[in-house]
Amino acid sequence: MKDYLGKNTPKLGFGLMRLPTIPGGTDQDIDLEKVKQMVDLFLERGYTYFDTAYLYHGGKSEEALREAVVKRYPRDKFTVTDKMPLWDIKGEADYERIFQTQLQRTGLEYFDYYFLHGIGESQLELIDKTGGWDYMKKLKERGLVKHIGFSFHSPAACLDKILTAHPETELVQLQINYADWESEKVQARLCYETAMKHNVPVTIMEPVRGGALASMHPDAAKILKDYAPDASLASWAIRFCASLDGLITILSGMTTLEQVDDNTKTMKDVKPLTDEEREVIAKALKVIDSIPVIPCTGCKYCITNCPQHIPTPAIIEQMNEYTKYQNLTGAARTYGMITMMGGKASSCVDCKSCEEHCPQHLEITSILKQAAELFEKKA
Ligand code: SF4
Ligand code: SF4
Structure with missing residues (x-):
């Protein structure tokens, strides 16, 4: 892709779904002081993209964004993605009710990017019946969102069907990481190739697979550590994603200041993976695949x-x-x-x-x- 939406966006985004919480508290008891420190470091190092959703931390993620970012920084210093939760939609009026709540929670007057959240085959009928696609287009016409798209967790054939039917889609958010790249279930490579076929740029979610690629079985971790002792495990995962074309940004759901520090350092002058490094990852994956697990076939x-x-x-x-x-x-x-x-x-x-x-x-x-x-x- 040559010129595309988000081409110049810094390639690390702050996913606000795993924010630090107060010890002993619930998922909704966000430690705001820690979040502020993380946000400050993230912005100080030149990154701009924040990603939240109605659902995250039971609605408190949107409020944390307001307190840590919106109230403390000029609007032109950051961009925000928010998402419409389809599981709360029963009829057309629900879209506007939820959207207005999101503006109120975040303290924003508009969102830079706005998504239908986590759509797949099973939601398509509901979206059509309740006028979801039209509602998204009207949000843009009303100036309440700048760009529209969706986040997606289904097979590539479904993505192809949606992008064919809805050319108004300006970007998609896909789960991409090296462990899911060839996975039959996630179909990361196929989904990415489908988005590229439609010339739709991609925001990547779960580049570190929910933190799994930053921990890893010790036998697999050893392979990566032996090759590059100073590189964090997460940096391999981030660099794998950063090697792809057509990216808007790579989201990382960060929980600690150390993760912000590590990820922002990794992305500074990030270098694409070499062929040799890809082979090292392939070896680590081979080890992971060989670890004995419970042989459930998922037949239900x-x-x-x-x-x-x-x-x-x-x-x-x-x-x-x-x-x-x-x-x-x-x-x-x-x-x-x-x-x-x-x-x-x-x-x-x-x-x-x-x-x-x-x-x-x-x-x-x-x-x-x-x-x-x-x-x-x-x-
Ligand atoms: S019956 Fe349940 S536990 Fe057994 S293989 Fe099928 S899904 Fe797995
Ligand atoms: S059927 Fe359900 S309740 Fe009964 S043993 Fe299995 S898991 Fe437990």
């Missing part, structure tokens, strides 16, 4: 008759993530989200109906006990 037969509605396959997926990447905080966070609607692992009543139906003959009740021990204590 275990869920059908579970009286506690426990999302066992998704819980096992997080157990496996933890085994491979040793990122307990990230896996426990995802565990918290997936068990918000269904039952927690600790709610299992040991009826063993799931084990009778599991074609892999997994000892599900024992796995759930381990999951409860690991993730619920951490939460």
